[in-house]
Amino acid sequence: xVIPIIGCTLTAAFQCLVLLGLLVIFLGLIILYWxxxxxxxxxxxxxxxxxxxxxxxxxxxxxxFNESNGDVSLSLVVPAYNEEERLPIMLDETLEYxxxxxKCDSSFTYEIIIVDDGSKDKTTQVGLxxxxxxxxxxxxxxTFHKNRGKGGAVRMGVFCSRGQKILMVDADxxxxxxxxxxxxxxxxELKGGKNGMALCVGSRAHLQDDAVAQRSxxxxxxxxxxxxxxxxxxxxxxxxxxxxxxxxTRKAAxxxxxxxxxxxxxxxxxxxxxxxxxxxxxxxxxxNWQEIDGSKMVPIFSWIQMGKxxxxxxxxxxxxxxxxxxxxxxxxxxxxxx
Numbered sequence: 244x245v246i247p248i249i250g251c252t253l254t255a256a257f258q259c260l261v262l263l264g265l266l267v268i269f270l271g272l273i274i275l276y277w278x279x280x281x282x283x284x285x286x287x288x289x290x291x292x293x294x295x296x297x298x299x300x301x302x303x304x305x306x307x308f309n310e311s312n313g314d315v316s317l318s319l320v321v322p323a324y325n326e327e328e329r330l331p332i333m334l335d336e337t338l339e340y341x342x343x344x345x346k347c348d349s350s351f352t353y354e355i356i357i358v359d360d361g362s363k364d365k366t367t368q369v370g371l372x373x374x375x376x377x378x379x380x381x382x383x384x385x386t387f388h389k390n391r392g393k394g395g396a397v398r399m400g401v402f403c404s405r406g407q408k409i410l411m412v413d414a415d416x417x418x419x420x421x422x423x424x425x426x427x428x429x430x431x432e433l434k435g436g437k438n439g440m441a442l443c444v445g446s447r448a449h450l451q452d453d454a455v456a457q458r459s460x461x462x463x464x465x466x467x468x469x470x471x472x473x474x475x476x477x478x479x480x481x482x483x484x485x486x487x488x489x490x491x492t493r494k495a496a497x498x499x500x501x502x503x504x505x506x507x508x509x510x511x512x513x514x515x516x517x518x519x520x521x522x523x524x525x526x527x528x529x530x531n532w533q534e535i536d537g538s539k540m541v542p543i544f545s546w547i548q549m550g551k552x553x554x555x556x557x558x559x560x561x562x563x564x565x566x567x568x569x570x571x572x573x574x575x576x577x578x579x580x581x
Contacts, residue, residue, distance in 0.1 A: 272562050275555075279564035283574045284504045289388035290580065292399065296384070298375035306385065306403040309573060313493045315352040317341075318406025322396035323414040324360040327369045333416030334373055340420050355382045357414075358400040361390030388580065394510025398500040401491075402573060409496040413487030418445055419531040426490050429528045436524040440495035444481065444515070445488030445530035472550055476557040477516040481527055484511050488530055495523055498571040504559075509552035516556060521569060 294303050319337065323330055334355070341353050357370040370384035385403055387396065397411050408430070410423065426443045433441040478484055489511075491499070498521070505513045518525055559565040568574070 272558065275558060276562050276564045279559060281504060282564065282566050283568050284502065284565075286398065286402075286573050286575050287578050288399070288575060289578060291386060291388055293577075295379065296371060296374070297379040298371045299378060304379070306383070307405060308575075309402045309497060309571075310405065311494075311497070311571075313405050313407035315354050315405045316350070316407055317353045318401075318404035318409045319353065319355045320397055320400035320404060320409060320411050321355060321357045321414050322360055322393045322400065322411075323357055323362065323366050323370075324390065324393075324396075325362045325364045325366060326414040327362075327365040329415050330357070330366060330369050333412075333414055333420075336416060337412075337420045338373075338377065340423070353381065354405060356400045356404055357382070357384045358396040359384060359386040360393070360396040361387045392507035392510070394503060394508075394513075395506035397510070398503055398506070401496050401500045404496075407493050409491045409493060411487065411489045411491075417532050418486070418488040422488070422528075422530040423490070426488065426528050426530065429526045430490050430492070433524050433526055436492065436495065437522055438494070439492055440498060440521075440523045441526070442489060442491045442495050442499075442518060442523065443526040443528055444483070444490075445486045445532075446483040446527045447486050447530065447532045448482035448527075469546055469549060469553075472553045473512055476553050477512050478519065481515055481525060483527070484515055486530065486532070487511075489514075494571065498569060499523070501568040501571050501573045502566075504565055505552055505556065507548070507552070509549045509556065512549075512553060513556050516560075517567060520560075520567060 292306075293308075294305055296303055321330075321333070337355070345351050345353070355373075357366075357373075359367045359370065367384055367386045370382065374382040374384060383403075385400060387399075401409055401411075408427070410426075412418065412420075422445065426445055430441060430443040433443070435441060473484055495518070499514055499517050502517050503510060503513060515525065556565075
């Protein structure tokens with residue numbers, strides 16, 4: 244009789260553990276719901292974030308904000324944190340391409356918005372140097388009162404932009420900028436998508452085999468684990484959610500960023516999750532990419548942080564702690580300096 248009793252005891256203990264685990268999860272979700280205060284994301288804006296400096300005239304001018312119609316062909320939003328060294332390399336390549344495109348097509352106009360995400364170096368001064376050379380119609384610098392994270396920087400840049408199309412691009416210049424023509428064509432082929440909303444994301448998935456061969460076993464485990472969580476929890480059928488080269492129609496960008504809560508590394512995933520929830524079509528296009536020294540990501544810590552964010556993104560939307568803002572009207576709060 245000993246074995247059956249032991250078996251019964253083990254079975255009962257396992258069932259108790261399962262029930263206890265479910266209870267802990269249930270209580271955790273309740274606590275998560277009641278402690279989440281921003282069902283619709285709250286976007287705080289400080290006084291210095293409303294204005295930009297025209298470096299040619301030293302005049303201070305006010306950024307537009309969330310204008311429904313764009314009056315330039317393309318806006319580039321460049322989030323930059325301590326990028327005084329890498330930013331000039333990226334801007335030189337980008338401006339050469341854009342200036343040549345403008346010479347070939349007089350109807351094409353552009354602007355670059357450099358969002359200094361609370362840098363401690365001379366990122367803003369570097370941007371103002373280009374503004375002085377090209378003029379504030381083409382280059383503007385939005386300097387944050389304090390660091391918020393890449394997602395927060397891109398979001399504010401999007402709302403201050405004037406482009407009919409909006410390109411999010413990293414300051415490191417890792418993506419070859421001439422690939423814009425392929426990404427732009429892919430976006431146009433979506434023919435406006437859903438009610439004028441569509442986006443095309445640059446992808447490095449075609450380079451994955453070489454990358455796997457060069458990385459350590461541990462880093463590959465982290466990468467595959469992250470990709471599994473992304474696909475399982477949030478974003479289906481997108482091979483590369485993290486490439487910093489994403490092109491939006493204006494309406495899509497304003498709508499998506501109005502609902503964005505995550506301001507740091509995992510913001511790309513939430514952005515694409517929102518797009519899929521709203522039925523906005525997404526195209527993925529291969530781009531040329533090379534790793535550039537000076538990344539701000541700390542490999543292990545950043546992956547753990549992103550994994551936690553993925554779980555929280557899905558959990559908060561499932562339990563209704565976070566909601567979408569399909570109207571495209573951001574919940575903006577102007578605040579005084581700290």
